[in-house]
Structure formats: C-alpha cells, structure tokens
Amino acid sequence: xxxxxQNSPSLSVQEGRISILNCDxxxxxxxxxxxxxxxxxxxxxxxxxxxxxxxxxEDGRFTVFLNKSAKHLSLHIVPSQPGxxxxxxxxxxxRFGNEKLTFGTGTxxxxxP
Amino acid sequence: xxxxxxxPRHLVMGMTNKKSLKCEQHLGHNAMYWYKQSAKKPLxxxxxxxxxxxxxxxxxxxxxxxxxxxxxxLFLHLHTLQPEDSAxxxxxSSQDIAGLxxxxxxxxxxxxxx
Numbered sequence: 598x599x600x601x602x603q604n605s606p607s608l609s610v611q612e613g614r615i616s617i618l619n620c621d622x623x624x625x626x627x628x629x630x631x632x633x634x635x636x637x638x639x640x641x642x643x644x645x646x647x648x649x650x651x652x653x654x655e656d657g658r659f660t661v662f663l664n665k666s667a668k669h670l671s672l673h674i675v676p677s678q679p680g681x682x683x684x685x686x687x688x689x690x691x692r693f694g695n696e697k698l699t700f701g702t703g704t705x706x707x708x709x710p
Numbered sequence: 711x712x713x714x715x716x717x718p719r720h721l722v723m724g725m726t727n728k729k730s731l732k733c734e735q736h737l738g739h740n741a742m743y744w745y746k747q748s749a750k751k752p753l754x755x756x757x758x759x760x761x762x763x764x765x766x767x768x769x770x771x772x773x774x775x776x777x778x779x780x781x782x783x784l785f786l787h788l789h790t791l792q793p794e795d796s797a798x799x800x801x802x803s804s805q806d807i808a809g810l811x812x813x814x815x816x817x818x819x820x821x822x823x824x
Contacts, residue, residue, distance in 0.1 A: 599752060606750070631812055640714070640800050640815030641753075686753065697743075697766065698813060700753035 600624045601689050603701035611709050616674040618704050620687030623668065627689040631698070632661060632672045635684045644685075645672070674706075682708045713737065716801050716816035723791065724824055731786040731819045733801030739814070741807045742784040744776060747798040747818070759784060760807050791823045 602621045610616040618632075628649035633641035647654040647661045647670065654661050660673045674681055687701040714735045723729050735742065744756040758766035759778040773795075775787040784801055798820050802813040 601752065633815075638719075638817065640716075640802075640817045642815065643812040646812060688753075697755055697758060697807070699755075700745075702750060702752045 598623070599701075600627075601687055601699050601701040603685075603687055603704050605704050606702070607705040607707070609707045609709055610677045612679060613676045616672075616677045616681065616706055616708070618672040618674075618685050618687075618706065620670050620672075620701055621668055622670075622689050624689070624691070624699075625668070626691040627699075629690045630661070630663060630670050631688045631690075632659075633686040633688060633700075635686060635703070641686055677706075677708045679708045679710055682706060714801055714803055714814050714816035716799075716819050718819060719817065720820045720822075722822045722824060723788065725791060725793070727791075728787070728789040730788065731799055731801075731821075733784040733786075733816055735782055735784075735801075735803040735814070735816075737803055737814060739803035739805050740781060741804045742778060742781075743802040743804075743813065744774075744784065744786050745800040745802060745815075747800060753800070757786075758807060765807065788821075791821075793823050796822045 600623050631646040632644040634644045635641040645656050645659050647663050663670045684703045684705045686703045688698045690698050717732045742759045746754045756770045757776045762778045777785040798818045800818045801816040804813040
C-alpha cells in the first residue's frame with residue numbers, strides 16, 4: 598500500500614504561471630516532508646523540505662504548504678520557468694521509528710514557453 | 711570530486727551474467743542506500759547501510775547482494791537477474807539515518823536485463 602501518493606502523473610503549465618504539485622500521505626507518523634526534482638538521466642536532487650511543526654516553507658520561487666489534518670502537501674512554483682520542467686517526487690519520513698524516506702511515484706511537470 | 715557517483719551509467723546484462731554496480735560518495739556521510747526506480751512506481755528502498763553495517767533489507771531477492779566495504783563505497787552485486795529487474799538503480803547517501811537530513815542521489819545506473 599502506497600503511503601505517499603502523487604495522483605497526477607503529469608502537469609503542463611504556461612511559462613510565468615504558477616505550478617502546483619500535490620502530494621497526499623497516509624501514515625500519520627510522518628513528520629518531515631521533502632520535494633525532490635529529477636531531470637532525465639540524472640538522480641533526484643533535493644529541492645525543499647518542511648517539518649510538521651510548520652505549515653509553510655518558502656525558498657525563492659518554491660513554496661511548500663503542509664496541511665496535516667488533510668495529510669496533504671503541495672509545492673508551488675511561481676513564476677514557472679522552462680528549466681523547471683522535470684519530474685518532481687514527494688517524500689516523507691518519520692522522526693521516530695521508521696526513519697527512511699518514502700517516495701511518491703512522481704509528477705512530470707512540463708513548462709510551456 | 712564531490713557528491714555521489716555511480717558507475718556504470720548504463721548496463722545491459724543477460725540473465726546468467728554476474729555484474730556489479732558501484733557507488734562512491736565524497737560527502738563524509740555515514741549512511742548509504744540503494745533505491746530502485748521502475749516506471750510508474752515510487753522509488754523503492756532496497757538496502758540501507760549505516761556506518762558500513764546493513765541496517766535494513768526491504769525484502770529484496772537474494773539475486774541482489776549489497777556490499778559496503780567502507781563508508782564511502784557501496785556496491786550492488788547482481789546475478790541471475792530477471793527481465794523485470796530492468797530499472798534505474800539509484801544510490802544515495804545522507805549524513806545519518808537518525809536525523810532528518812535529506813539524501814543526496816547519484817545519477818543512477820540504467821539496467822537492462824535481456
């Protein structure tokens with residue numbers, strides 16, 4: 598059973614607009630969430646994270662929102678740029694017990710010039 | 711050289727072959743991981759090593775055999791694989807497994823079993 602779900606396998610957004618990538622999780626023990634970005638032929642690279650004590654974390658054009666009651670997080674990219682075209686993986690881990698990162702299936706984001 | 715380096719980048723092997731994937735990290739991290747990425751599936755954690763000791767084996771078939779000779783190197787030995795084992799194999803490292811540090815990934819080895 599998938600504990601981290603990214604229900605949209607792909608998303609296309611016009612350059613300059615906002616990209617919103619969504620992620621849902623089922624394990625209430627998760628308390629640390631990360632987004633990774635992956636270009637073709639490269640390994641995933643860490644993008645941004647958020648601890649469960651926060652509901653928002655911002656880093657430049659990237660903002661992650663966490664809704665613990667809904668077990669939902671989202672990544673906002675604004676403004677979207679062509680270089681943002683990649684696969685985005687959501688990941689989660691638990692502070693106590695199982696520490697390993699659990700990944701979603703990824704969402705392929707395409708920015709249309 | 712910094713970061714996590716994996717070799718080879720691409721590998722084609724027959725079902726009766728024996729091959730090894732290599733991973734090297736120059737980040738001073740204490741934890742290393744093997745992940746498998748298949749199409750339309752989440753990244754699957756295969757093995758976790760902490761301070762050169764295997765701490766987790768996620769029900770991986772014995773045809774995959776990891777080896778961690780030191781904290782900078784991690785190998786994945788492959789033998790008698792099946793075509794369904796074709797996937798992207800990613801190595802990662804992190805400062806430790808107890809903290810909340812993000813993992814750094816290598817570029818992966820694209821494995822094709824014929």
